[in-house]
Every structure is written in structure tokens, then in C-alpha cells.
Amino acid sequence: MSSSSISKRIFLVLNLVVVAIQVFLIRNVSSMNNTNAYLNHKCSEIERKYKPKSPYEGNLNFLIKDMYKDTFVRGFVYAYHGDDPSTVYILLQCRGDSYGSKCGSFLTTATSELRRRCPMNKAGIVWFDKCLLKISPTAFFEKIDDKNxxxxxxxxxxxxxxxxxxxxxxxxxxxxxxxxxxxxxxxxxxxxxxxxxxxxxxxxxxxxxxxxxxxxxxxxxxxxxxxxxxxxxxxxxxxxxxxxxxxxxxxxxxxxxx
CATH class of the missing domain: 3.30.430.20 (Gnk2 domain, C-X8-C-X2-C motif)
Incomplete structure (x- = not known):
């Protein structure tokens, strides 16, 4: 085999390696930008827990189902439902580049994760890379939350x-x-x-x-x-x-x- 042929093959292999590295980097950047990674959560114990099939749980389930359609349009929902002492307040905020259908899927992820990490807690908050979800039995509209x-x-x-x-x-x-x-x-x-x-x-x-x-x-x-x-x-x-x-x-x- 001539030295010229060997050089061409080495050059071709090096080119393929470079292309593979570039593809790997592009995929990783794309994957990083498209994921909605879990960041943190906080369960509040002050408000205690609600019981299964209680009015509080019913009001929470109603809000989650009702607010789903609004997230597609606005990327943000603040709502409440029910009468005292079972009123539930809820807020979902998607990141500004993630409105539309993405935000609707984030709601599903966030509610599932909050329930898993704060089971039956009346109050809690969970943060993801592209959204946050907060629930509480007391109103927090227009108030700065810097405790969480x-x-x-x-x-x-x-x-x-x-x-x-x-x-x-x-x-x-x-x-x-x-x-x-x-x-x-x-x-x-x-x-x-x-x-x-x-x-x-x-x-x-x-x-x-x-x-x-x-x-x-x-x-x-x-x-x-x-x-x-x-x-x-x-x-x-x-x-x-x-x-x-x-x-x-x-x-x-x-x-x-x-």
C-alpha cells in the first residue's frame, strides 16, 4: 500500500472524528436547551397536610385540570378555587421562551413532581429549569416571595x-x-x-x-x-x-x- 493511500485514509478518519465530536457537542447543547430539569422544591409544614378525598384535594384537582388550557396561551396562571377553610391558591409560571404547548406539558410534570415530593402538603413550591409551580391555602397574589x-x-x-x-x-x-x-x-x-x-x-x-x-x-x-x-x-x-x-x-x- 502506498504512503499516499495511507495518508488519505488517516485524513479521512480524522475528518470523521472531528465531525463526530461536532455532532456530539451540538446534540448536547440542543439537549441541554430542550430539557426541563428539576431544580429544587420546598414543602411547607406550617399549613399541615390535607386528607385524601378531602374538599382541599378536590379543589386542587379542579384547579390543575382547569388551568391546563390557559397555560398554552399565556404561559402563566394564578387562580384559586373553593371556600374557606378549603380554598386552594395555585400559580404556574413558565419561562419566557417556553410558552405555548411546552408550558402545558410542564404543568403536568410540575404537579406530578410536587405531589411526589410534598405528598398531601397544603403548601409547597417546585422549580424546574423552565417553570415553577406553587400551591397554598392562603392568597399570595402581588406579594414578593423571597423566603423560598x-x-x-x-x-x-x-x-x-x-x-x-x-x-x-x-x-x-x-x-x-x-x-x-x-x-x-x-x-x-x-x-x-x-x-x-x-x-x-x-x-x-x-x-x-x-x-x-x-x-x-x-x-x-x-x-x-x-x-x-x-x-x-x-x-x-x-x-x-x-x-x-x-x-x-x-x-x-x-x-x-x-
Whole structure:
């Protein structure tokens, strides 16, 4: 076999390896963007538990079934049903890039998971990558929930944390201004990006849509102020509460097609 033939075969094999790696990376990014991973949950014990086949359980089941159709249109539902002491309040908020039919499927996932993790609890909250679900026997409309809150962040750090932190805060400040401005379509959600030399910074902010835009701004300003505490110099991070959240990464993490 000639050396020319061997070289061609080696070149072909190397090309196939490169293509395989590229496909692997593309699939992983796509998979990451399309999943709705479980993030966290909190069961409230103060309100105690309801009994099987009780009026509370009946009201909860009614709400879950009734609100399903609304999630397709708005990506957000806040509703209540029943009379005291069996009134149930429920909120579902999908991420701003995940409205439509996706949001309906998220409701099914979230209700199933909340019941599994907080069985028979009258109050609880569960967070997924693309939605949150909250139930309670007491009204929480238009109120900031910062008691239910957690941090997530990358283990990798950037080379210049001080500069990176400042630019991340600047991006979130800009996104908050846009998300909370008065408009006919107040989604309380905004995404954006910023050039950082050879890389880009991607970010998003969002509030649950039961909040007034001024209250949303207060909520976001508060958690953005926690950036140094939660994510100092980290390549990616987020603060998630029961009423608002932010996330940033150095790679795209939002869906481009709804």
C-alpha cells in the first residue's frame, strides 16, 4: 500500500472524528436547551397536610385540570378555587421562551413532581429549569416571595472576576429596566447578551406575572444585589426565588424557537 493511500485514509478518519465530536457537542447543547430539569422544591409544614378525598384535594384537582388550557396561551396562571377553610391558591409560571404547548406539558410534570415530593402538603413550591409551580391555602397574589430562594452556580471561575461581575450586573440592570417598563404586553421577562472580548455573556430575568411591574423591579433589584454572594466570578449562575429569578451563562441556554 502506498504512503499516499495511507495518508488519505488517516485524513479521512480524522475528518470523521472531528465531525463526530461536532455532532456530539451540538446534540448536547440542543439537549441541554430542550430539557426541563428539576431544580429544587420546598414543602411547607406550617399549613399541615390535607386528607385524601378531602374538599382541599378536590379543589386542587379542579384547579390543575382547569388551568391546563390557559397555560398554552399565556404561559402563566394564578387562580384559586373553593371556600374557606378549603380554598386552594395555585400559580404556574413558565419561562419566557417556553410558552405555548411546552408550558402545558410542564404543568403536568410540575404537579406530578410536587405531589411526589410534598405528598398531601397544603403548601409547597417546585422549580424546574423552565417553570415553577406553587400551591397554598392562603392568597399570595402581588406579594414578593423571597423566603423560598436558592442559588445555583458553575464551579468554573473567570480570569478577571471584578470586571466580569461588574459587566454581569450591568447586563442584569439593563434587562430589568426592559422587563419592567410599562407596555401593553407586560411579560416581566427579558433576555439579552453582551460581548466580553472573545466570548459572550448571555442572561435573562423574569418575575411571576402576578406582580406589578414596580414590585417586579424591587424583586429583581434585590436578588441582583446578591450576585457577589451567590456567584462571585463564576462562569454561570442564578438566583431563583418564588417570585423572580435571573440566570447568566457564557453559552446560549434559552430556546430560540417556541
Amino acid at each position: 430562594k436558592f442559588y445555583m452556580y458553575s464551579t468554573k471561575k473567570v480570569n478577571d472576576p471584578v470586571s466580569f461581575n461588574a459587566k454581569t450586573k450591568a447586563l442584569f440592570t439593563e434587562l430589568t429596566t426592559k422587563a419592567t417598563r410599562r407596555s401593553d404586553k407586560l411579560l416581566l421577562y427579558e433576555k439579552g447578551e453582551m460581548n466580553l472580548g472573545k466570548m459572550k455573556l448571555y442572561g435573562m430575568v423574569q418575575c411571576t406575572r402576578d406582580l406589578w411591574f414596580t414590585v417586579c423591579k424591587t424583586c429583581l433589584d434585590k436578588i441582583i444585589g446578591e450576585l457577589p454572594k451567590c456567584c462571585n466570578g463564576k462562569e454561570g449562575g442564578r438566583v431563583v426565588s418564588g417570585s423572580c429569578n435571573f440566570r447568566y451563562e457564557i453559552y446560549p441556554f434559552l430556546d430560540t424557537v417556541r
